[in-house]
Amino acid sequence: MEQRIDSNIWPERAVGKDPAYVPGLMVPPAGTAETDPEQAETEERGPEGGAPSDALPEDVPDEPTASEEDAATDAPSEGDAAKEGPVFEATDRRGAITADSEGVRFRLDDQEADFWWDEIGAVEIKTPRFGRRFTVTVHVSERRWFDAEVEADTRNRLKEWTAELDAVLDAYFEES
Structure with missing residues (x-):
């Protein structure tokens, strides 16, 4: 009888069993409209089968008041402050x-993977010759990596993307 010596245990859920499985992509939690058709119907009908849940009451004004608009334009939000540094984005027809x-x-089609x-x-x-x-x-980690590819419209765009991504890595990535 043979025994396995290594402790290399394969995960139960893998591409061989579930073709939709891609490591690193998040699955929506159970009970959301994306995974539960009954939940989607409930959200469309509303809580008691009445009006849709996203319907606004009639006494709520549709447009913000002038003071709300001034406050929104005067004070920068936290998201704007975080985006002040260099930002890199490369996109093609399917991915980004x-x-x-x-x-x-x-991002590939409707799937996203975030890495902090x-x-x-x-x-x-990697840019091809x-x-x-x-x-x-x-x-x-030492044994886990994820890659994404996008297609540039010209070869010069590859050089631009490389320089832009290097600037972002220099600004935010700290090697430990």
Whole structure:
């Protein structure tokens, strides 16, 4: 009888069993409209089968008052302050790679994966000698990495994206 010596245990949920499984992508919590059709129907009908839940009461004004507009334009929000530094974004028809003060974000169609700066161990940039594929690989641990690719419209755009991403990495990424 053979026994396995290594402690390499494969996760139960893997691509071989679930083709929709992609490591690093978050699944919506159970009971939300995205995963539960009955919940979606309830949200459309409203709490007691009446008007939809997003319907506004008639006594609520639709437009903000002048004082609310002045307050909104005078005071910068926290999101604006966080976005003051360099921001990188590379997109094509299906995907996007974004890096800002929060971390690196990959998007492919309707799926997103977020990686915060404190969990990232290394970031690799790959540009082919021939072709226009821009690849960014995020290493989160010694044995786990995730990559995303976007296609540039010109070869010069690859050089621009590389320089922009280097500026963001220099500003926010701290090697430990």
